Amino acid sequence: MPDSPLPTFHKVSNRTAAASPPPTAATGVGILLCNLGTPDAPTPRAVRRYLAQFLSDPRVVELPALLWKPVLHGIILRTRPRASARKYQQVWTEQGSPLLAYTLRQASLLQERLHAAGQHHISVVAAMRYGSPGLSEQLDALHQRGIRRVLILPLYPQYSSTTTASVLDALGHWCSQQRDLPEVRWTTGYAENPHYIEALAHSVRSHWQAHGRPQKLVMSYHGIPQRNIHLGDPYQIQCRHTSQQLAQKLGLSPNAWEMTFQSRFGPAQWLQPYTQPTLEEQARNGLHSVDVICPGFASDCLETLEEINMEVREAFLANGGKTFGYIPCLNDQSQWINALQRIVEGQLGGWLE
Numbered sequence: 308m309p310d311s312p313l314p315t316f317h318k319v320s321n322r323t324a325a326a327s328p329p330p331t332a333a334t335g336v337g338i339l340l341c342n343l344g345t346p347d348a349p350t351p352r353a354v355r356r357y358l359a360q361f362l363s364d365p366r367v368v369e370l371p372a373l374l375w376k377p378v379l380h381g382i383i384l385r386t387r388p389r390a391s392a393r394k395y396q397q398v399w400t401e402q403g404s405p406l407l408a409y410t411l412r413q414a415s416l417l418q419e420r421l422h423a424a425g426q427h428h429i430s431v432v433a434a435m436r437y438g439s440p441g442l443s444e445q446l447d448a449l450h451q452r453g454i455r456r457v458l459i460l461p462l463y464p465q466y467s468s469t470t471t472a473s474v475l476d477a478l479g480h481w482c483s484q485q486r487d488l489p490e491v492r493w494t495t496g497y498a499e500n501p502h503y504i505e506a507l508a509h510s511v512r513s514h515w516q517a518h519g520r521p522q523k524l525v526m527s528y529h530g531i532p533q534r535n536i537h538l539g540d541p542y543q544i545q546c547r548h549t550s551q552q553l554a555q556k557l558g559l560s561p562n563a564w565e566m567t568f569q570s571r572f573g574p575a576q577w578l579q580p581y582t583q584p585t586l587e588e589q590a591r592n593g594l595h596s597v598d599v600i601c602p603g604f605a606s607d608c609l610e611t612l613e614e615i616n617m618e619v620r621e622a623f624l625a626n627g628g629k630t631f632g633y634i635p636c637l638n639d640q641s642q643w644i645n646a647l648q649r650i651v652e653g654q655l656g657g658w659l660e
């Protein structure tokens with residue numbers, strides 16, 4: 308069984324984060340925290356709708372449309388939604404998808420922090436690249452409230468064209484539909500931000516205090532196709548930098564930690580080593596205790612709660628491993644909200660009160 312319960316959330320009043328006095332049109336700043344997106348319900352129908360949007364993005368699957376569309380619509384969208392919906396059902400919460408619930412909560416908590424710091428003119432909202440609430444919808448909402456300055460913060464710590472660039476494509480598309488454009492800034496990642504690294508280190512130390520220290524800490528990141536790296540995506544090197552800095556912060560010797568990649572999709576070569584086969588092999592070779600952390604995910608989601616904390620756990624134990632610890636994502640931890648505050652303040656020069 309997983310060693311951490313399914314997440315519970317405090318109630319978030321609405322999808323535009325905590326209620327606050329309306330900022331004045333002249334000085335209002337909007338911060339848009341954007342994550343990948345998730346289905347509206349854990350049903351095959353909702354998952355199909357979500358996957359159709361997600362997997363039609365040419366940033367995500369870089370195959371010629373003439374080749375990809377028949378595979379997507381003829382095979383993948385006929386089979387995967389049912390299988391994925393079953394997995395979503397295992398992680399779904401009273402507040403819905405963990406990814407959306409945590410992202411809403413991050414927006415709400417960040418807004419509270421900024422208001423407590425006297426920045427009452429800032430409104431923080433959450434958006435999803437795929438699904439709802441969509442990026443355009445949230446940009447429209449800020450626009451309608453008269454907010455003329457917007458900071459887009461994709462919540463992916465490590466830049467990848469498959470994720471970060473896709474958010475910026477969506478921003479570009481929204482801009483192309485506007486006549487009266489706001490001032491817009493964006494961030495492209497925070498893989499080496501010291502506050503982010505410290506929040507991760509704090510999370511690992513707390514887990515060790517509660518559960519003891521394992522033989523190895525595995526840092527598992529979402530994979531991408533190896534080909535993207537050859538074409539210039541800096542994702543892999545950024546994952547390495549995050550991992551090295553976290554290991555250094557924790558004082559880990561080289562054989563006490565490892566970086567792996569999960570969530571492979573399709574038959575092509577993705578970044579390696581792959582998380583599950585690596586842990587299976589190491590369990591067979593005598594590794595008996597491991598902790599897994601997923602530093603590339605700002606919020607727990609299907610890929611962490613089901614793939615890592617259920618599938619990979621089971622595979623490790625079935626191959627002879629004895630203790631499997633899952634260290635939750637940063638989610639709504641106060642060290643992480645603190646890091647987010649520092650990240651956005653670093654971007655808001657001239658926009659702060």
Ligand SMILES: C=CC1=C(C)c2cc3[nH]c(cc4nc(cc5[nH]c(cc1n2)c(C)c5CCC(=O)O)C(CCC(=O)O)=C4C)c(C)c3C=C
Nearest residue numbers: 343344345346367391406467469470529531572608609610
């Ligand atoms: C098809 C190729 C995929 C690429 C490239 C990819 C990159 C990528 N994804 C994330 C973060 C998340 N992915 C999530 C789910 C998910 N990812 C893919 C495929 C690719 N991801 C699929 C098909 C799915 C859906 C689930 C499934 O059917 O298996 C999620 C979780 C969403 C949720 O609702 O909980 C996240 C988060 C990153 C960071 C990344 C590249 C670096």
Ligand SMILES: [Fe+2]
Nearest residue numbers: 343529570610
């Ligand atoms: Fe993914």
Ligand SMILES: [Fe+2]
Nearest residue numbers: 570609610614
């Ligand atoms: Fe997965």
